[in-house]
Amino acid sequence: MSRPLRVLVRAGTALSAAGAVVATVNASTVPRLGGRAATTEPVTVCIPARDEADTAPRLIADLRAQRGVADLRVLVLDDDSTDGTGAAVRDAIDGDPRFVLHRRDGDPPPGWVGKPAACARLAELSADRSGVLVFLDADVRLAPDALAASVDELRTSGADLLCPWPFQTAVTAAERALQPLLCWSWFATAPVPVANRSTRPSMAVACGQFLVFDARAYRAVGGHHAVADSVVEDLELARVLRRSGRRTVVAAAGGLARCRMYDGPAQARAGHGRWLWTAFGSPAGASAVLAAALTAYLVPPLAAAFGRGSVRRWGLAGYGCAVASRLLARRTESGGTLTARDGVDALAHPLSVIGLVALTVDSHLRHRRGGHSWKDRRLAGSDA
Known part of the structure; x- marks a missing residue:
């Protein structure tokens, strides 16, 4: 693997580890x-x-x-x-x-x-x-x-x-x-x-x-x-x-x-889509945040799956930190319990991040077209 890719994997793992540290602090405080x-x-x-x-x-x-x-x-x-x-x-x-x-x-x-x-x-x-x-x-x-x-x-x-x-x-x-x-x-x-x-x-x-x-x-x-x-x-x-x-x-x-x-994928898309275009301040801000999210939560698991040697070890570490932060958040949110389904969902965290990226892009595109509505009402804040 080329040096730039090794640097990318390590950067992603560092970001994921930072998230796990913050989640650990929050879980206890x-x-x-x-x-x-x-x-x-x-x-x-x-x-x-x-x-x-x-x-x-x-x-x-x-x-x-x-x-x-x-x-x-x-x-x-x-x-x-x-x-x-x-x-x-x-x-x-x-x-x-x-x-x-x-x-x-x-x-x-x-x-x-x-x-x-x-x-x-x-x-x-x-x-x-x-x-x-x-x-x-x-x-x-x-x-x-x-x-x-x-x-x-x-x-x-x-x-x-x-x-x-x-x-x-x-x-x-x-x-x-x-x-x-x-x-x-x-x-x-x-x-x-x-x-x-x-x-x-x-x-x-x-x-x-x-x-x-x-x-x-x-x-x-x-x-x-x-x-x-x-x-x-x-x-x-x-x-x-x-x-x-x-x-x-x-x-x-x-x-x-x-x-x-939300009850199902259609409601989830419409519900999240009506506000995700506002989440990071601007399209440029959204691009930067989403790029960081993909680096932290997609690059390490890909490296764990397809890399070798130290690259795989770095990837496994980053993926493990992501799963840990997800489980810590879910346990705290639930009131202190986790289910087997929560564990499966945490392991699928990279897919969740891909879904978030896709929804955010979709939200920005629909905002540019002035197409946001909720419960049969056009949202005033969605005008392009």
Whole structure:
């Protein structure tokens, strides 16, 4: 093997090893939600729901079963659904006075993406409430102590936004290849002890499935009005808070919260594709990051398979580091357990990275053509 190729293999292994080191640090230091807690603060849960007739009633049932939250209000916005979401939610509420269902008809206002618009409306409807403001996606599932534990962690950390990271349930082959990368992507690159103490916007970690705000801080920075046209409103809102000098923190919540984002490859492509074009700042930035990812996570396993001598040994080391970082992220995300399927998926990590590269390229191409939409709505932020 030529010297440039040997250098490439060693560079890839070094990058993969660095990711494994960061993942090892995070596995022992990331905050974890768990245990019984209680709060007397007002807690307002906001759920934007568009065509969620199958998922929203399950979340409503989980919220009705929450314990340790003395003053709970839940606001659900049926966002112009066409599948009977409103009726399904009303049946699930079953007269519980803590729950209120609202309806919004038509598309979001000009310049707004649908989800930020729905969240902003819910926040307006909760303007009479102080305390803690929680935003939940309708496909999240919660254990009975999830809300109380989240409020406790928010207040213990002294942050203005807590991002409890749900366990990403993956069923189909496409989901198993892609969904664990959501956690792994920051788990192997961002040292959480540093990121959680920092107010640097570039170190923010957020997952819009489950966001827990100090209500006063949320309103002080403009809430979702500040990210009206963003297709990654969760991350942008965390950055807005940090730019104002406020802290945001991420915590592993897999023992108390889980979410199946997408049902199959078509949804995974459309769902990830609507935002991946924003992930690395520009096409040039995306090219640089994807080149580094391929160097770190594709070159070493290829060297392990086809190289000889020291090249193969370097390749095996790099591949082993990649598998280790993937397993560490998945175990932490899940709440501390791994399955045989997780092991198989980790061994297939190079294929996951190839899939991520392909989706990112596809997302950029569709963005250039102005072709992004979600749930039959064209995304304002996808205009070329």
